[in-house]
Amino acid sequence: RRTGDPEVVFGQGKTPEQIVGALTTLHASHPERAILATRLDGEARDAIRLALPDADVDDVSRTAVLGPLPTPSGRVLVVAAGTSDAPVAAEAMITARVHGTSAERVDDVGVAGLHRLLAVRDRLDDADALIVVAGMEGALPSVVGGLTGVPLVAVPTSIGYGTGAGGLAALLAMLNSCAPGIAVVNVDNGYGAGVHAARIARRARPRDAV
Amino acid sequence: RRTGDPEVVFGQGKTPEQIVGALTTLHASHPERAILATRLDGEARDAIRLALPDADVDDVSRTAVLGPLPTPSGRVLVVAAGTSDAPVAAEAMITARVHGTSAERVDDVGVAGLHRLLAVRDRLDDADALIVVAGMEGALPSVVGGLTGVPLVAVPTSIGYGTGAGGLAALLAMLNSCAPGIAVVNVDNGYGAGVHAARIARRARPRDAV
Amino acid sequence: RRTGDPEVVFGQGKTPEQIVGALTTLHASHPERAILATRLDGEARDAIRLALPDADVDDVSRTAVLGPLPTPSGRVLVVAAGTSDAPVAAEAMITARVHGTSAERVDDVGVAGLHRLLAVRDRLDDADALIVVAGMEGALPSVVGGLTGVPLVAVPTSIGYGTGAGGLAALLAMLNSCAPGIAVVNVDNGYGAGVHAARIARRARPRDAV
Amino acid sequence: RRTGDPEVVFGQGKTPEQIVGALTTLHASHPERAILATRLDGEARDAIRLALPDADVDDVSRTAVLGPLPTPSGRVLVVAAGTSDAPVAAEAMITARVHGTSAERVDDVGVAGLHRLLAVRDRLDDADALIVVAGMEGALPSVVGGLTGVPLVAVPTSIGYGTGAGGLAALLAMLNSCAPGIAVVNVDNGYGAGVHAARIARRARPRDAV
Amino acid sequence: RRTGDPEVVFGQGKTPEQIVGALTTLHASHPERAILATRLDGEARDAIRLALPDADVDDVSRTAVLGPLPTPSGRVLVVAAGTSDAPVAAEAMITARVHGTSAERVDDVGVAGLHRLLAVRDRLDDADALIVVAGMEGALPSVVGGLTGVPLVAVPTSIGYGTGAGGLAALLAMLNSCAPGIAVVNVDNGYGAGVHAARIARRARPRDAV
Amino acid sequence: RRTGDPEVVFGQGKTPEQIVGALTTLHASHPERAILATRLDGEARDAIRLALPDADVDDVSRTAVLGPLPTPSGRVLVVAAGTSDAPVAAEAMITARVHGTSAERVDDVGVAGLHRLLAVRDRLDDADALIVVAGMEGALPSVVGGLTGVPLVAVPTSIGYGTGAGGLAALLAMLNSCAPGIAVVNVDNGYGAGVHAARIARRARPRDAV
Amino acid sequence: RRTGDPEVVFGQGKTPEQIVGALTTLHASHPERAILATRLDGEARDAIRLALPDADVDDVSRTAVLGPLPTPSGRVLVVAAGTSDAPVAAEAMITARVHGTSAERVDDVGVAGLHRLLAVRDRLDDADALIVVAGMEGALPSVVGGLTGVPLVAVPTSIGYGTGAGGLAALLAMLNSCAPGIAVVNVDNGYGAGVHAARIARRARPRDAV
Amino acid sequence: RRTGDPEVVFGQGKTPEQIVGALTTLHASHPERAILATRLDGEARDAIRLALPDADVDDVSRTAVLGPLPTPSGRVLVVAAGTSDAPVAAEAMITARVHGTSAERVDDVGVAGLHRLLAVRDRLDDADALIVVAGMEGALPSVVGGLTGVPLVAVPTSIGYGTGAGGLAALLAMLNSCAPGIAVVNVDNGYGAGVHAARIARRARPRDAV
Numbered sequence A, B, C, D, E, F, G, H: 001r002r003t004g005d006p007e008v009v010f011g012q013g014k015t016p017e018q019i020v021g022a023l024t025t026l027h028a029s030h031p032e033r034a035i036l037a038t039r040l041d042g043e044a045r046d047a048i049r050l051a052l053p054d055a056d057v058d059d060v061s062r063t064a065v066l067g068p069l070p071t072p073s074g075r076v077l078v079v080a081a082g083t084s085d086a087p088v089a090a091e092a093m094i095t096a097r098v099h100g101t102s103a104e105r106v107d108d109v110g111v112a113g114l115h116r117l118l119a120v121r122d123r124l125d126d127a128d129a130l131i132v133v134a135g136m137e138g139a140l141p142s143v144v145g146g147l148t149g150v151p152l153v154a155v156p157t158s159i160g161y162g163t164g165a166g167g168l169a170a171l172l173a174m175l176n177s178c179a180p181g182i183a184v185v186n187v188d189n190g191y192g193a194g195v196h197a198a199r200i201a202r203r204a205r206p207r208d209a210v
């Protein structure tokens, strides 16, 4: 692929058979690469586990990976506000790894309790790219973005209720953040944030060289 | 008035003559009380200055006060994010004073530079009620609300552009704040926040008694 | 906690195991305090009843309380428009009690039948803080706010259909209320209103002293 | 005209010449009837005053009437919340008169001060149709509708700011009113309300006959 | 009741027991009047049939009537666009009858086939009030309103898909109708339209007297 | 151009100099073709009249045409609801001509007065493509579409006020039309409708051959 | 039918019995024509298969056709972006055939992989009308519209998530396309696009004659 | 500054005096660094030219730079769709330079004319970060993102009319792009895109080393 990215199967709106079929075909033509499938419901995950026992199926991120991960280059850190943002954060982390970078997570870092966030300040600075995932804490990217100059992509999640339902409040908060340089992806799009961050991190100069 | 509040003239959509007339009549019947006029455009402010030289006309908050302020009881603190939020913050402060409490302002306290906010932490705790005014920094009430348990009312402002224009992004951020107990008033409604905070502060137990 | 508030577990989006676990841990470290859990579905409430027989589980408000309530200081009154607003009103009342104040409810007080509202006028004036809960009767806070000067926080509910579905109509009516000083929380956010009102009431001067 | 209504010229988006031309032509063919022109800006009103000195041009409602009013049958009462709602209320009243009914106004009747409204209760009951005009007091039709069984049409106005700007908050409040039987017209559409109410009133049984 | 209207139980969000209870109590105090219950789901209708065999339960309109209908005065005609608008049209018709007027329906009258509508033109003129119900045919009230001068209230329905889902397209079409004098109620609010039309019709002068 | 369409200059957001420059250059390279410029404000039209006296500048449609019109093939009919929709209708008509078809207009054809529309029924059937332009009469395409099977493209206009302001009501009415086969372009996009209709008409079989 | 179109039964919101009944009646009166039923859920399709074994029932497009297809005239090409847009594309194709034209599909043609699209360029030019169906690839009509001058109607689909859910993002992208002459139908309205395209294609001059 | 970014003055909503004052003070404390001012209206630019003749004031991007640009590291390429998107593209380019990277522009690259875009394909691949600016061509980032794997940030602009006015259509198109890894900033936020891209580019490994 000209873009240098792996093949990805978008599972939503596909039958388990269509998904297993796509993974099988793509894997056959390039067994040396990782293939990612996202947005897999329970039925699709079961079908993959049965038909492709070598696949790495994950229930939290609702993803499957088939084939060996690439050798990682660069570091992505995924910062998530709350427990309920975990599925999106997990999708972002796995996507980043499949796209050629190392990726880790820091969870349950809230704006209303700043101390937990201040405690991980050094890990923020050590990353080549940051992904900040938040639903009800739409303010989190602003605060993180004020603490570090590392490229940051924010992911609003559809957690919440009332006017926050569906992620619109978090999306708008992130687009209008007063901290400079924050870029945003669609609500719940951990996949897109993972690709964006991986592309940054895998081209980044090694940190001792900065 | 049964509610114990002063008379207020809402200047928007009224002619200078109508406003001067209302102030004159209300003042005549209760010269011992303060009367507040809000949302006064330049023309209305000029007309008041000319016709009612005793009135206290303020260009930033676009208000006028006629008659003596009541003896203050309790303390309101108005925290504003940026220079452009000043008119709304000023309207809130003056309204609080006219409604029987003392009121002060802390300006230019941003989320992207947490140190300035952390520096005023004690002043937050010392207030009986907090008003937090912010447009592009819709995250500010969340962060302030995580630092103190003082009753807090947030005012979104219509500062901003793109999806933030008109104050919707700030309003939604405040309604969905992860910090508990934050109440919100309409976009640019410094007046409403001032009334709410004054009612809290003037009934609050003296702080040494808490 | 610096804010002086109890620990609260937000049940939505958590498994029954996660919720029971959180309650157990928090209770163990502070058995002398009340812990509140909100937005509990039927399954979560069953799990709590089984695992924590001492917890006070309520099906209407969908909450659980573990540990002794604090000694109340001050009075909150929750005014609800209709039968269907009861769950949100109940959540607000229990939250206020857990946050250190006494709280009572007046139900089925409608704008279209003013006599019921006028009949409780004295109870409105006797409160230290008012919570007004309404979905289809978005006008209720305006009318209550015209009858008393007690600090008032309004909660829109998602009751209704057509253009009222989801609570937007009630939210906008409350934000634009012509009665001064009304502050608003998110749709269905009885919890947030309870915290705000409790903070006001527990700091209020005893009423004979006002 | 099959509908029995007079001719009306909608002035918005037309040149003064087009408007004067339309009035002149229509008047020539039916000099015995009243013709109404609405939404006239200052320039159009000046042009009409100059070219058609017999026309009745009104600056508040921004209307002109040419030719004799019909003999009125039935009674319409227009209730307006605030001073700034006056232009829409005036347009509704004049439209009703041109459409064959008598019409009067009660102004400055607010929800936050119920006594003024309760004082005119009998006039509400005496009307054949009610028009309630309100911007910031979107709650007014609900309260009026709870006081009387007379057919009521509500007109939201674009007065207000923040989330109320443009009349959406008032429109939604009226559509979702808890008082039964309230019908609504478009924001600022005093004309439409006037036609609707006049059609009701001029067909109503004389009140002593009810 | 001062408004002269019967008692109505709004079934949505109430348990079958609450609904049966309310009907029983209201009927006991005024057995000579009709009581209406609306928005009844299948379970509620079953419970009423069982507990109150004298009630008139209707599955299309999802209503129940207990007690004798009042002697009708005046005529309401309900015009519906399509088969799927029938439940709302039926609710409007039954509501009008309970509120003291006679009411009939004309169904399946579409804008895309004008002949069916032109065929019922005389019935439109013979009514004292018209109710026009339409979802995908939001244009219908405009066309009907151009054919007759009878007072007309329009009801948008939530039939439709894509941008029409939820009734917003129909609501806006009706609010902006070019035919004068059309008033509108909330999406799917057949009840409100029925009350409004009945109040008009039962006060209308007998048609030979017009 | 592969698409077979002429060059078009979009005037909005360009300086008069930029527009005159673009027209001059394009005309120089293809003097035998017509070039169209749209969305020209008064200043731009003056500059074109001065610099390019051969250009055909039109104040109503705010367009200019330079170079000879192509020989027309096929017939487009533009149907407009009201006087205020004229600029958009004129832009559509001129665009269609520049794109190689003949085009005529029928104006002031309203839904509330069906007779005018029924009177032009034959002209509707004789066209190869119809463009229906309407703002406040968003119902017009539905009614026209029920009268004929000719391909029809609808253009909502931003005429109107209240909820109709900006053309959203007309756009939604057209997208949800009950008459089958109606396609829609953006609000005020007479240009786009003209291109679509011209492409249909210039490929249409001659009518005697149908 | 004056419009020359076949009868169509809109299945959504109708019972299986109503649908089978409508098909039976319409077929009986015109056995020589095709009748189309759309938006059929599984239950309706089963009922048709049982009661009308001659009907052609299709599970992907959720349609049924009863009676012989008309002899086709002209060519429609349906271009679909992704696998999940297939149901809407299939409904468009079948509708076009029932409305008297031949119709074929090209699937899985994405903007992010331009080569597949460029490969079918000649087929685009050979059609008399194009239908472009896309949800997450709202950009597709713009790119196709830049490659050919054939009349093009775009159908947004409700595939997608986050801000794309419900098809609004695709609809807006299509309405604002920079490629000229693109007309749009409602979200998921394959039926409407099929009618529009068929009307164009069946009147088109045979291609060798162009 | 911990983030490593220069000081920036946001000019919107500030007086010329406030802006000149801020630039003067910041420059005095760090004369060796560049300071950027954005969103300067004509009056502010005039005041800066007069008071700070050394400042580099630009009328297209509405920015001013005071002090020497940093030595650039890495390459940003700004791709703009149309002439009217130029101000936002220019703001992005200047911001990137002030933030320590080299930056160039490619203008007038449209989706409807793919050849111009395909012609610059190599320049896309040579960049360390891409900024794609588009209003009416919201599809552009999708197409660019399909051609290259370079990290890409998209900026919607408020160019356009009808439903595209204000940039919402472009924003949604970009958030829902089918090309993976595209991140988005607020409407018209060239500044934010410049900061994001510069942070990526200045940390990127030299290209020969990739």
Ligand SMILES: Nc1ncnc2c1ncn2[C@@H]1O[C@H](COP(=O)(O)O)[C@@H](O)[C@H]1O
Binding pocket: A007, A008, A009, A010, A011, A038, A039, A189, A191, A192, G082, G083, H178, H179, H180
């Ligand atoms: N979770 C996701 N969200 C958005 N796009 C995705 C996601 N997963 C995969 N995609 C995109 O969908 C494409 C595959 O779509 P498909 O061919 O329908 O399986 C991939 O190349 C990705 O660009």
Ligand SMILES: Nc1ncnc2c1ncn2[C@@H]1O[C@H](COP(=O)(O)O)[C@@H](O)[C@H]1O
Binding pocket: B007, B008, B009, B010, B011, B038, B039, B189, B191, B192, C178, C179, C180, D082, D083
């Ligand atoms: N800035 C403001 N925003 C909202 N409401 C206001 C404001 N200023 C005054 N009001 C309200 O408007 C009422 C007076 O309105 P009026 O009688 O029209 O002058 C006061 O009693 C206040 O409740």
Ligand SMILES: Nc1ncnc2c1ncn2[C@@H]1O[C@H](COP(=O)(O)O)[C@@H](O)[C@H]1O
Binding pocket: F007, F008, F009, F010, F011, F038, F039, F189, F191, F192, G178, G179, G180, H082, H083
């Ligand atoms: N009124 C209009 N509305 C929308 N697009 C237009 C209009 N007029 C011209 N265009 C498009 O704008 C293109 C020219 O844009 P430009 O190169 O900026 O002048 C033309 O090829 C048309 O596709």
Ligand SMILES: Nc1ncnc2c1ncn2[C@@H]1O[C@H](COP(=O)(O)O)[C@@H](O)[C@H]1O
Binding pocket: E082, E083, F178, F179, F180, G007, G008, G009, G010, G011, G038, G039, G189, G191, G192
């Ligand atoms: N999928 C569809 N989407 C929109 N309108 C449709 C669809 N299928 C049929 N129709 C319209 O619905 C009419 C039939 O409606 P009905 O009489 O309710 O069955 C047809 O004449 C078409 O105009």
Ligand SMILES: [Mg+2]
Binding pocket: A081, A082, A083, A108, A109, A110
């Ligand atoms: Mg947390």
Ligand SMILES: [Mg+2]
Binding pocket: B081, B082, B083, B108, B109, B110
């Ligand atoms: Mg600041």
Ligand SMILES: [Mg+2]
Binding pocket: C081, C082, C083, C108, C109, C110
């Ligand atoms: Mg009630």
Ligand SMILES: [Mg+2]
Binding pocket: D081, D082, D083, D108, D110
């Ligand atoms: Mg008033």
Ligand SMILES: [Mg+2]
Binding pocket: E081, E082, E083, E108, E110
């Ligand atoms: Mg039908």
Ligand SMILES: [Mg+2]
Binding pocket: F081, F082, F083, F108, F109, F110
């Ligand atoms: Mg007209």
Ligand SMILES: [Mg+2]
Binding pocket: G081, G082, G083, G108, G110
């Ligand atoms: Mg695909």
Ligand SMILES: [Mg+2]
Binding pocket: H081, H082, H083, H108, H110
């Ligand atoms: Mg261009």
